[in-house]
Amino acid sequence: MSTLSIRNLAKTYFDPYAGAHVNAVHDVSLDVEQGEFVSVVGPSGCGKTTILNMVAGFIPHSGGEILLNGKPIDGPGPERGVVFQSFALFPWKTVLDNVGFGPKMRGVPKAERDKIAHEYLALAGLTHAANRYPNELSGGMQQRVGVVRALANNPAVLLMDEPFASVDAQTRMTLQEELTRIWQERRPTVIFITHDVPEAVFLANRVVVLSKGRVLDQIKVDLPRPRVWDDLIEDDTFKKLSAQVLHMVRSA
Amino acid sequence: MNFLLKSWGAYTRMTARWPGIAAIIPFIPVVLIWTLIAEAGVFPRAFFPGPGDVMRSFISLTYKGILPDYLQDSLVRLITGAAVGVALGIPLGILIGTSRWAHRACWPILLFFQAIGDIAWLPILLIWFGFGLTTMTFVIVYTVLFPVVLNTVLGVESVPRDLARAARSLGASRTRVLWEVTLPGALPNIITGLRNGLGYGWRALIAVEIIVGTSGIGFMMFDARRAGSTVEIILGMIILGLLWYIVDAWILAPLERATGQRWGLVTS
Numbered sequence: 001m002s003t004l005s006i007r008n009l010a011k012t013y014f015d016p017y018a019g020a021h022v023n024a025v026h027d028v029s030l031d032v033e034q035g036e037f038v039s040v041v042g043p044s045g046c047g048k049t050t051i052l053n054m055v056a057g058f059i060p061h062s063g064g065e066i067l068l069n070g071k072p073i074d075g076p077g078p079e080r081g082v083v084f085q086s087f088a089l090f091p092w093k094t095v096l097d098n099v100g101f102g103p104k105m106r107g108v109p110k111a112e113r114d115k116i117a118h119e120y121l122a123l124a125g126l127t128h129a130a131n132r133y134p135n136e137l138s139g140g141m142q143q144r145v146g147v148v149r150a151l152a153n154n155p156a157v158l159l160m161d162e163p164f165a166s167v168d169a170q171t172r173m174t175l176q177e178e179l180t181r182i183w184q185e186r187r188p189t190v191i192f193i194t195h196d197v198p199e200a201v202f203l204a205n206r207v208v209v210l211s212k213g214r215v216l217d218q219i220k221v222d223l224p225r226p227r228v229w230d231d232l233i234e235d236d237t238f239k240k241l242s243a244q245v246l247h248m249v250r251s252a
Numbered sequence: 253m254n255f256l257l258k259s260w261g262a263y264t265r266m267t268a269r270w271p272g273i274a275a276i277i278p279f280i281p282v283v284l285i286w287t288l289i290a291e292a293g294v295f296p297r298a299f300f301p302g303p304g305d306v307m308r309s310f311i312s313l314t315y316k317g318i319l320p321d322y323l324q325d326s327l328v329r330l331i332t333g334a335a336v337g338v339a340l341g342i343p344l345g346i347l348i349g350t351s352r353w354a355h356r357a358c359w360p361i362l363l364f365f366q367a368i369g370d371i372a373w374l375p376i377l378l379i380w381f382g383f384g385l386t387t388m389t390f391v392i393v394y395t396v397l398f399p400v401v402l403n404t405v406l407g408v409e410s411v412p413r414d415l416a417r418a419a420r421s422l423g424a425s426r427t428r429v430l431w432e433v434t435l436p437g438a439l440p441n442i443i444t445g446l447r448n449g450l451g452y453g454w455r456a457l458i459a460v461e462i463i464v465g466t467s468g469i470g471f472m473m474f475d476a477r478r479a480g481s482t483v484e485i486i487l488g489m490i491i492l493g494l495l496w497y498i499v500d501a502w503i504l505a506p507l508e509r510a511t512g513q514r515w516g517l518v519t520s
Binding site: 076102 | 412414415417418419420421422423424428432433436437439511515516
């Protein structure tokens with residue numbers, strides 16, 4: 001049984017400006033296995049963020065079903081961690097308290113959740129920033145906090161919605177490398193939404209190409225790990241896979 | 253030139269050390285001009301007293317215990333009214349800000365009653381409750397309530413949606429989100445509302461004391477008018493400004509700095 005099973009998922013909403021119903025997601029089926037890293041790419045408006053919002057439970061779906069370990073999802077929940085493009089850190093909490101928020105909601109005592117938070121901050125190389133406030137950190141550091149805050153809650157699946165879209169190109173590459181390293185260490189199940197094709201290929205075991213609310217194709221990525229940009233940028237398999245996905249996205 | 257630079261340097265060092273001095277210095281020319289006009293004898297002294305006369309009145313009224321008593325009465329009234337206004341206003345603002353249904357039901361009523369200014373309630377209040385504490389408290393609560401409610405609603409609505417979503421997907425219940433996200437997110441606006449509310453409330457209090465009062469700073473000023481004592485009237489005016497400066501600069505502004513500015517929600 002797959003960890004996450006999406007069956008014939010559909011989303012229809014009423015567009016008051018067009019005065020008509022719009023199908024954002026048509027008929028999407030997708031299985032994600034335990035410990036798998038799946039990238040979902042597609043042009044803007046293809047419904048990728050809508051799918052993620054439905055899996056996260058932020059918006060209801062209009063058709064089909066979403067099963068997490070065999071159980072249908074119902075609203076947002078701690079078993080589905082989310083990393084946002086906007087970081088969504090709590091500005092009034094220190095970095096330590098942001099990361100300890102999930103454990104706090106589970107009722108973990110203060111001393112213990114601080115220990116958990118410190119452990120995850122160390123994983124992202126953020127030990128020195130524990131007592132700072134989010135607005136005192138750079139964008140790249142804020143999103144590192146965003147990632148470990150979600151991980152510290154031990155979610156069954158980690159949902160990442162274009163998390164590196166709003167940081168500069170150099171930082172983005174570093175964050176991508178760090179994410180693959182953390183994934184190798186912890187093996188979380190990840191769905192990673194992006195419109196950046198090389199990013200999707202670089203990170204994933206499997207790339208799902210989405211178009212007009214449908215799954216166009218899925219491509220396995222068997223590149224060896226650890227993955228580092230300096231190697232992969234000249235790697236023929238990486239180049240071929242990226243080109244293949246890019247053509248699909250562009251023709252979509 | 254060198255001397256000017258040196259004295260300017262000394263001034264900056266002094267105000268950095270005792271910031272209170274920086275607040276007093278701008279008043280020196282004001283008091284100076286006041287003294288000059290009073291001393292020049294353009295107006296009769298009974299019409300236009302000088303700073304010295306007011307100071308003497310301050311000392312004598314303090315010595316007699318009248319001024320401390322009146323000041324205490326006014327402050328207790330303001331604090332009581334503000335506390336009730338805040339206790340009602342924040343929950344109401346959060347309700348209206350979070351529930352679309354409550355927003356639809358309450359917003360028009362809120363705007364309607366906001367338009368009926370605090371003083372406009374006095375005639376009916378005097379018939380209902382008479383010349384007493386109930387009437388005064390009602391007016392202050394009424395004045396404080398609207399800025400607090402409106403700013404709380406604004407604050408609740410300005411909390412980014414992703415923050416509530418993040419909290420929910422980290423395991424927070426809806427009630428928990430209210431406590432952990434909505435309230436702290438709205439806090440800078442709530443403090444602004446409190447700041448405005450207290451400012452309006454302070455003015456309303458003086459007005460009410462003039463009409464209703466049996467004690468308080470407003471009463472003192474109006475009572476002095478009956479006796480034709482300009483000194484006490486001016487003393488009352490100075491106390492109003494001074495007291496507000498203390499409340500705003502020493503309590504409310506530091507509160508704002510400790511919350512919104514510290515978190516980067518408000519730029520300083």
